[in-house]
Amino acid sequence: MAGDGYIVPADPQAQASLNNKTSVSRSWILIDCRGEGTILDVDKYAIMQRVQIHARDLRILDPLLSYPSTILGRERAIVLNLEHIKAIITAEEVLLRDPLDDNVVPVVEELRRRLPPVTVNAFHQGQEYGGENLGGQNDFEAGEEDESPFEFRALEVALEAICSFLDARTTELETAAYPALDKLTSKITSRNLDRVRKLKSAMTRLTARVQKVRDGLEQLLDDDDDMADLYLSRKLAGASSPVSGSGAPNWFPASPTIGSKISRASRTSAATIRGDENDIEELEMLLEAYFMQIDGTLNKLTTLREYIDDTEDYINIQLDNHRNQLIQLELFLSSGTVCLSIWSLVAGIFGVNIPYLWNTGHGNMFKWVVLLTGMACAFLFILIISYARYKGLVGS
Template identity: 40%
Template sequence: MADRIELTRISIPLLPSQSQAKRKGAGARTWLVVSKSGKISFEELGKNTVMRRSGITAHDLRVVEPELSYPSAVLRRESAVVVNLEHIKAIVTANEVLVPNPRDPRMASFVYDLESKLSDFGATITSDKAMEQSLTYMPPEASGSNRKASNGESKRMKPKPLPFEFRALEICLESVCKSLESETSTLEEEAYPALDQLSAKTKTKNLKRVRVIKGRLVALTGRVQKVRNEFEHLLDDDTDMAQMYLTDKLATLQTEGLVPEDEIDDAYAFLSGDHINEETSSKCSTIDLKPNVEEVEMLLGAYFVEIEGILSKLSTLQEYVDNTEDYINIVLDDKQNQLLRMGLFISTASFMVTLAVVAIGFLSINIHIDLFDGTYNQWYAAFGGCSVGSVVLYIIVILVFKWLRLFG
């Protein structure tokens, strides 16, 4: 009995450590990290690590979690832009892009674009810096005027590239528009033949097929409309667009002396906030950042026009569906009218036959009348007269219906 108690006392302390170990690895997931220099890596990061590196809150992090479904949104934060558009989920900072669940098949094209284009972007920045240094350097014996002329020519020759966050944001918007455009084209290829086939021949199979297509059309239109509304909301607010200039914010903080100069290219040191105290944070909030929003406005405007084009295609398809439905309703109404006319013909004929049967039955009752004193020829003549009378009366009634325009 004492041994059992001793074993119980030994086994109890092991449980908390096991549960803590499970909780420690529960929040970690694989993230694709693409740095400003073009370096690409897959890292196992926990939620706290991601929030510390990007400077976002737990609520913002839940927006990009693949397991949760949030409406399309582009969240602007002090040190990051959280992108949640369709299946594209990313956290964009001034120095890197974090993409959750990069091995998702739906993210394959987006991940490939990030890896290829941002790595080219890093190489371009490196080459631009080397070229700028080579053009800026002049021999000691060179005059100052020649040096200024060389610098001026280099600036005119090479336009200013987009900041890193805008390049990453452009890839996100491009992937979203490309995905929606592909779905729209696929839907058009299926919808127009199905609608034409339904117009040619109204069958239950064709009606079911069109019903499924219409459901897909309504769902896709709603998704495109949400993305369009988000683009429109961004374009309508210059303050929101100004907050997306993360590189300028970082440069302004360095100019104001809030961030050491040797940490300007270190995303983790800047975004973690470990070296920024409350006084520095208050100074950051008081900085009047008024960058020129023309760059981001042109970027968002271009993809807003593309989304408008996709929405226009869906609207055209919706109108075609509505016109087909109207045509099918007209055809069905005409068929229904034909059935009603046929029912009226049959009802009138049945009524006339019933009158003839009643007349003949009245004449054939077992009572003594002069009509049956002789042979049955007289009865046959009465039967024929009643039948002919009912036919003549039927024709008269039909002519009256047509005169009253009951048959159209």
């Protein structure tokens, strides 16, 4: 590790000092198959040399660049970019970027808890009861058979973490959105409208994030060759099968972990010879489970979007109703203004102080003309309103 950069043990003091560093993009945590973590402060060239990937693959994990969520299988590593989880998985270790991030810390703890294989403890327990205990050996072999490859266990932890994270954000959004929408339907105010607008923006951003993760899993599930590239242990076993016969007996007593790996490698090599190298059922079942989970989260967001759209339609109907009421009021006022204008015109003509012939000797005629004009204007007003109701312009 001398050429890989400066290595610091994973203790609280090292994490505190790492938190003060300005170059956060250089911080990685390495978790091996025993669940032990080591903080690394190395550059990208050391990472590329360690896991043997290209610069374009490492660029996908750059937090300063925006790349879609993806799971890429390479010759000796899996490049994993799922939102805040940016990791490189090999057949024996996991490199996780930005381990001090609040969203990444739970992933690190879960990897430390779940990556150590159970078969090692079973092997030690079998040795405590004696090497000739065939039942213990059978239990160890059975546990070994049931153990998933290291890269799949690490991948499962990452998928479970990102699916749980997005589902939790969706639940929080639902908890805040539904009461706000119900409150808006009961009382339309600027404050309620602004709150719903912010929640809708948050829902749009969260939907885009969930959709990217779902598209990444769907794209991987649609290509069997890409899924076959994720079987790193199978590739490792195929590469070491010519010499595995002589090396296995010497390594197995010294290290149970290495012995179990070699035993698995020999069985995987035998499966490859039988033509099972295209068997991707285990990985396919793993990906389908989390694809269904992320698809369920997307369905929740879709249901929330439909509820928001229904609320918007309801509010638009209410606004249209208020607008129609204002139009009715305007029609009443306009009709009344027209009738009053006619009545005022007649009253004004008879009320001018100008002598003319037909007004001479008819002192009471002015009162009758004004009264009849008022009755005619009232009748005209009723006629206009009746015609508007007949045409459906106003409500009954």
